[in-house]
Structure formats: C-alpha cells, structure tokens
Amino acid sequence: AQSVTQPDIHITVSEGASLELRCNYSYGATPYLFWYVQSPGQGLQLLLKYFSGDTLVQGIKGFEAEFKRSQSSFNLRKPSVHWSDAAEYFCAVGGHGNKLVFGAGTILRVKS
Amino acid sequence: NAGVTQTPKFQVLKTGQSMTLQCAQDMNHEYMSWYRQDPGMGLRLIHYSVGAGITDQGEVPNGYNVSRSTTEDFPLRLLSAAPSQTSVYFCASSATERYYEQYFGPGTRLTVT
Numbered sequence: 001a002q003s004v005t006q007p008d009i010h011i012t013v014s015e016g017a018s019l020e021l022r023c024n025y026s027y028g029a030t031p032y033l034f035w036y037v038q039s040p041g042q043g044l045q046l047l048l049k050y051f052s053g054d055t056l057v058q059g060i061k062g063f064e065a066e067f068k069r070s071q072s073s074f075n076l077r078k079p080s081v082h083w084s085d086a087a088e089y090f091c092a093v094g095g096h097g098n099k100l101v102f103g104a105g106t107i108l109r110v111k112s
Numbered sequence: 113n114a115g116v117t118q119t120p121k122f123q124v125l126k127t128g129q130s131m132t133l134q135c136a137q138d139m140n141h142e143y144m145s146w147y148r149q150d151p152g153m154g155l156r157l158i159h160y161s162v163g164a165g166i167t168d169q170g171e172v173p174n175g176y177n178v179s180r181s182t183t184e185d186f187p188l189r190l191l192s193a194a195p196s197q198t199s200v201y202f203c204a205s206s207a208t209e210r211y212y213e214q215y216f217g218p219g220t221r222l223t224v225t
Binding site for chain 1: 116143147152153154155156157160162170171202204208211212213214215216217218219
C-alpha cells in the first residue's frame with residue numbers, strides 16, 4: 001500500500017531564508033505526487049503536482065519540488081520565504097482508485 | 113461560485129448522538145470525498161463518491177455513512193457519535209479526471225464528549 005512520510009513535524013525559518021520540506025513516499029509503481037498547503041483555519045490548496053517527465057516541477061506562490069526516484073523523495077523548496085508562507089504543508093501520493101494518501105504534515109513557522 | 117461549502121463550522125455532540133455534516137459544491141464536480149484531520153496524522157479518507165448514486169469506503173469508514181443523491185451534495189452521517197470521532201472534517205470535490213486537484217471546504221470542527 002502507498003504511504004507518505006514527512007519527517008519534520010515543525011520547521012522554523014527566518015523570513016527571506018530558503019526552505020526545504022522533506023517528503024518520502026512508498027508506492028509500487030510510478031507515483032503521482034502532490035504538495036498541498038493549509039493556511040490556519042482553512043481547507044487545503046494544491047501547490048504543485050508531479051506525474052512524469054521533468055523531475056523539477058514548479059507550483060504556485062514560488063514553490064518548486066524535485067522528484068528523486070532513487071531516494072523515493074519529493075521535497076518542496078522555496079528560495080526565499082515570506083511571512084505569509086507560514087502554514088501547514090502536506091505531501092500526498094495518488095494511489096489506486098483515484099485516492100490521495102496524505103502525509104502527516106509539516107508546520108512551517110516564519111520568524112521575522 | 114461558492115466552491116465547496118460545509119455546515120456547520122463547529123459542533124459539539126454527546127456520546128451516542130447522531131448528526132449529519134453537510135457538504136455542497138457548485139462546480140459540477142463528479143468526485144467528492146470526506147476526510148478527517150487529526151494532529152500528527154494528516155488527512156485520512158473516510159468515504160468518497162465518483163458520481164451520484166456511487167459511493168465507496170476510504171481508509172477509515174467505520175462509524176460513518178454517506179449517500180450521494182445529487183451531484184452537488186455529499187452529506188456525512190454519524191449514526192452514534194463516539195469521542196474517537198472528535199476531529200476536523202473536510203469535504204473536497206474535483207473533476208474525476210483530475211481527482212488529485214481537490215477543492216476543499218473550510219472544515220467542520222466536531223467535538224464529542
């Protein structure tokens with residue numbers, strides 16, 4: 001069965017610093033991978049997706065993610081974090097039956 | 113477009129009570145789903161539907177019922193609430209061919225005492 005691991009529960013970065021959120025997946029076939037963001041008190045919003053092809057994908061709000069098959073990873077990055085990026089971030093894998101399996105989430109805090 | 117709407121926003125139940133969480137979408141999406149979100153566990157799929165009259169179980173279906181009589185509505189029923197069902201519940205919808213691009217409602221925070 002597919003699964004997603006996000007090793008970091010909380011991450012704190014300074015405004016303007018770079019960001020990398022880790023995601024590891026387990027899936028028997030070529031995975032469909034996604035990152036969602038949840039702002040406080042809100043539902044989730046899709047940031048970016050990977051299906052195939054170029055392993056570096058661009059998303060909204062200046063985020064990007066890189067798929068590394070050899071490491072079963074799909075880490076999310078942003079070169080310069082803004083205070084408005086403070087949120088919870090979820091990695092997800094698209095599995096059988098058109099279902100999404102989510103990781104436990106990483107809470108990002110941004111300090112000024 | 114209102115998107116995905118959920119009611120109520122907050123609810124407190126006593127053990128054994130029943131209730132229905134409402135979910136509606138106005139995007140003509142075929143695919144709708146219910147998740148629960150618990151600290152440290154991410155979102156877990158409860159039930160989903162790929163169209164009117166078609167529902168299926170997700171990862172954690174026990175204690176919950178759903179039905180889909182129209183494309184727009186996908187209510188979630190708790191028949192006999194238990195403290196373990198204290199959670200935040202999210203409804204989501206998407207076009208079936210883009211099931212991964214799910215539009216989420218604002219959530220319902222449920223407390224069962």
